[in-house]
Amino acid sequence: MIQNIIFDFGDVFINLDKPATVARLTEKFGTFEISEEMQAKNDAYEMGLMSSAEFVAYYKEVFPKATEKDLLDAWNCILLDIPQNRIDFIKDLAASKKYKLYLLSNTNDIHIQHVINEISLEKFEEFKNCFDQFYLSYEINLRKPNADIFEFVLKDAHLTPKETLFIDDTAEHIATAHSLGIHTWNLIPGKDEVTNLFNQPYPFK
Structure with missing residues (x-):
């Protein structure tokens, strides 16, 4: 489960x-x-x-x-918007307390500062606080798709792979997580929406 x-x-x-x-x-x-x-x-x-x-x-x-x-x-200029329905989704999911939630992103200080400037520090912190842990590549000195970043998260957060789902838009990242026994969903931008997570047939149904 x-x-x-x-x-x-x-x-x-x-x-x-x-x-x-x-x-x-x-x-x-x-x-x-x-x-x-x-x-x-x-x-x-x-x-x-x-x-x-x-x-x-x-x-x-x-x-x-x-x-x-x-x-x-x-x-x-690679960075666009964060749709409000996705913010509402993660806030509601966090409030439900049904799952431990984590964010794992390949990113950098310039991009994060830009996001904060665009949406405000208050809104960024509100988003960040939805997660039990916020893992940013430039802060932990590791990056996807290398296996060591997934091994670090599993160990640091005390997670069991078979009880963990990883969602990412990049197939190479998904493949590494899958090889470690983590359940995965390769979300396809423009086709899939994270807000439809629980409509996926597996592993929730």
Whole structure:
């Protein structure tokens, strides 16, 4: 029986426009491809292994004509809105006390600060307080889809995999969780809605 639910953040609660950052930078500075070095820097930043200042400084070297505002605007334009019905859903679920609730997100300090600025600190804290624990990759120095982030959460929160459901929009993340014996739902943005969680046939029915 499911007793614990771990939710992703992006495209589960907050809508994302994943191609937007590359599109914005291409529009302003010309076509480019994300190099292995860029991806490594992005991953390191998500794991809290470099500061926001270091991250922006790196991209200033990549795009020497860009201002800091250009880079921050491009980095944040991936983030869209958090529909109110999803907020209401998680608040109601938390109030029911039927499950232990967790959030597990690959994210970074710039994105979180942007979300707080957009919705207000009060509303962000209200959302955060719906969860028993809030695991952000840059704070715990781990990231999906690596198995160690799931093992960390299971150990830290004292969770049993067979009693735990993980919800994420990325198939690679789902595959890792599934390999550890965690129940999973690969939510497809634009097709599925987290608010319909309990209409899923498994593992609740």
